[in-house]
Amino acid sequence: MNKHAKLPETDEGTVLFNVDPIIVKYHYEIDYLHSYAQDSPFFAGLAAKKLLGSRCTACGYSYATPRGHCMECGAATEWFELPLQGRIHTYTTCHFGGEAFLKETLFTLILVEFDGVDTLFLSRLVGAEPDEATIGMQVKARFLRNSKFKPTDIYFVPV
């Protein structure tokens, strides 16, 4: 037992914004071990310059954004290669964004539709000014040379 026990003092301090009420800076960050799980083949596909969608093995419904099981009937889906050319279904140019994307503004988001595929795919349009994007415009896929295993490994440019 030591009745003179003392915690060591540190010089780390606290960032203070206000005193009434007291507002301090509280830092928080975390690295997740994020598994793409059953979606993994899609990201492996991007690294191989392939865009993979899902087709239902029971009802044939096809998804441009993959899912392991069919939203319509619940059966398992199989992978299939999507065409690398499609049309803009809708679009927007973001002048602001979430903090992580602010440095990338302006950027243009598009939903791409493919012939014969029942659902759409969210991506970015590159190589067109904001006022040049139109609904129905033909776009083709490009891939990053060095894959980051993210959906942004693929993007679209005007045909």
Place this chain on the structure above:
Amino acid sequence: MRPVYMISGGITKFAKAHPDKDFRLMVKEAFDYAMADVPALTRKEIDGSVCSYFSDHFTRQLMAGAMVQDYLGLSPKPSRRVEGGGATGGLCFQSAWEAVASGRMEVCLAMGFETMSRVNTWKGNEFIALASDTNFDYPVGGFYSGYYAMMVRRHMHEFGTTVEQMAKVAIKNHANARHNPYAQSPALLTVADVRSSPMVATPLTILDICQMSDGAAVVILVSEEMAHKLCQQPVRISGVGCGTDAMRMADRPHGKVPLLPHESEGDYANLKYPGVHSFRGGRSAAGLAYRMAGIVNPVRDLDFVELHDAYTSSEIQTYEDLGLCRYGEGGSFVDSGAPFLDNLDYGLAFTGDQRWPKLPVNPSGGLLACGHPVGATGLMQAVFAFWQLQGTIGRHLGDDTLQLPEARRGLIHSHAGTGTYITVSILERGGI
């Protein structure tokens, strides 16, 4: 199921930041207000609660609902947290309704809050975007205003909706809020003001979009017996409905429109539905609520609507989902003047299109002008609807401009994601 009544409600002033109050104290303020409005009710008679807040990221406190419960002195009574994005408040309302309708509770408190000022606006947008698919949507540039911009771009393409029509929604809701002291951003605006404000995601400007807020709201729901005992002017919850859709809007299918009682298949012969231009979950929620409440033609059978106008565009889209007008007519519905209040001057000329009777939408100012502290928002709508139906707007707001003369039946609508969870509840005056 047995009848359920609302007997009181309370709201804090919604503001960009309330650093002087944490979430517990904000809810406590709203709760004390609601309790003061029904002096016959004691805390002892409250059987339990449901708590709504959207984001653990904003709160930086897990099990925050339990902390509100003990702060209000309601432990060890039952409680739970309900969460469903932007519809969190509406889901909380319906969860409290279920507790009373099932007979599990005689008196249930629904309490909601959000403290969004704890991070900067753009970090807040990042938190909100985490409510989109984090494998496929968020990393591409996760931004809800971007998602809604794409949805309305398609609505404009399908139906000819214009940015001026959207601007009129902003004008309406901000002008209404000038008579609501709880509102965060009352303003008198013009179409030019809306269009010349900073662009956020084409075609949405900052005035097309609601703001982040700190705030809390509570609602007290009770059985018929307790309503008789405790309240002179209870309001009956005559219908509840909820709907959902795929998290990723890219997954929205193309099928047939689920019809409401007053519609026919011929109305939508060539419409691919819902696509990304409409909210199938809203249609589903409305259909269920209308059936329960016996509503056949909503634009005639309702006296007002408080709907989830996180965007001017989504207010227009929601008119159609709720069947106030047909799909594609939302822009013309605005132009007609139907959703505007008769007694306010908006500085706008209306077409006076006779297809629709007057049906004030968001007389409170809605999310666009009141603010959107997510977990509180759906409950705030219930409180404003309750005061409308009681005829007590003047007493609670200190200004009776927004009091509708013959408000007998109102609708509240709460909406999450890109239409991922949606609730519709119908409230009616009296009925005991």
